[in-house]
Amino acid sequence: MDDVDVALRNRTYALFVELGRAPSLEEAASASGVSIDEAAAGWQRLHDAHALVLHPGSTTLRMANPFAAQLTPYRVHAAGRWWHANCAWDAFGICAALDTDGRIQTACADCGDEIIVDVSNRRPVFDPGVVFHCLVPASQWWDDIVFS
Amino acid sequence: MNLFRSEEHVTRWLDGRTAGATLSASKLCDLAHAWWGDRLAPDWRPHHREQNQSILDSLGLTEPFWQLP
Numbered sequence: 001m002d003d004v005d006v007a008l009r010n011r012t013y014a015l016f017v018e019l020g021r022a023p024s025l026e027e028a029a030s031a032s033g034v035s036i037d038e039a040a041a042g043w044q045r046l047h048d049a050h051a052l053v054l055h056p057g058s059t060t061l062r063m064a065n066p067f068a069a070q071l072t073p074y075r076v077h078a079a080g081r082w083w084h085a086n087c088a089w090d091a092f093g094i095c096a097a098l099d100t101d102g103r104i105q106t107a108c109a110d111c112g113d114e115i116i117v118d119v120s121n122r123r124p125v126f127d128p129g130v131v132f133h134c135l136v137p138a139s140q141w142w143d144d145i146v147f148s
Numbered sequence: 149m150n151l152f153r154s155e156e157h158v159t160r161w162l163d164g165r166t167a168g169a170t171l172s173a174s175k176l177c178d179l180a181h182a183w184w185g186d187r188l189a190p191d192w193r194p195h196h197r198e199q200n201q202s203i204l205d206s207l208g209l210t211e212p213f214w215q216l217p
Contacts, residue, residue: 001194006192006193006194009192010190010191010192013187013188013192014188014190017188049194051194065184065187066180066184066187087149087150088149088150088151088176089149089176089179089180089183090149090180090184091180092176092177092179092180092181092184093180093183093184093187094184095180095181096180096181096183096184096185096187097184097185097187097188098188099185099188106151108151108152108153108157109150109151109152109157109161110152110153110157110158110160110161111153111157113153115151115153117151117173119177122177122181123174123177124173124174124176124177126173127153129153129154130151130152130153130154130173131151131152131154131155131158131170131171131172131173132149132150132151132152132170132171132172132173132175132176133149133150133152133158133161133167133168133169133170133171134149134168134169134170134171134213135149135162135165135167135168136168137168137212137213137214137215138204138213138214138215138216138217139215139216139217140217142217148149
């Protein structure tokens with residue numbers, strides 16, 4: 001990942017927040033001042049380096065972690081809008097990345113009951129019983145990041 | 149990487165599978181801020197493995213489960 005790729009990555013993330021959704025390849029290329037082909041190659045290198053995640057065989061963003069590009073069970077209200085996170089860790093990560101308070105809304109993965117966690121001054125306000133479970137060991141997260 | 153009502157719900161959800169790691173929401177919040185806090189920084193640079201491992205270590209996540217490749 002060279003400086004040009006890092007700049008493309010940083011512009012892509014900034015655009016995600018500006019737009020409130022995942023930017024298209026064309027939008028990222030335009031905002032970065034590079035051609036669509038250059039942006040596509042850059043995104044692929046960033047995907048390979050785990051700096052973002054593309055849908056398989058495409059130039060469509062799936063994840064700009066902690067942000068999800070599509071609807072997920074992890075909704076986060078922060079900075080005046082709703083976002084989607086890839087997982088529970090990322091849901092808290094959206095508040096962290098935006099450096100703001102927020103509300104995480106999801107459901108217990110077991111029983112489906114709603115779980116709401118407010119984040120205030122970097123601390124969670126929650127039902128004390130709520131726990132986070134990570135099934136896959138850290139050494140294997142990127143073997144299948146979507147499953148992880 | 150999911151949230152559950154309680155540890156009992158985790159056990160039921162696992163349904164006999166080997167458990168991973170369970171953290172409180174407070175610990176997860178700390179982890180998220182340490183891990184993701186810089187992701188929108190205009191001067192963001194890629195994290196090295198050692199940098200990420202150091203974040204986990206600093207939060208007491210030192211078991212083999214949390215060892216990055």
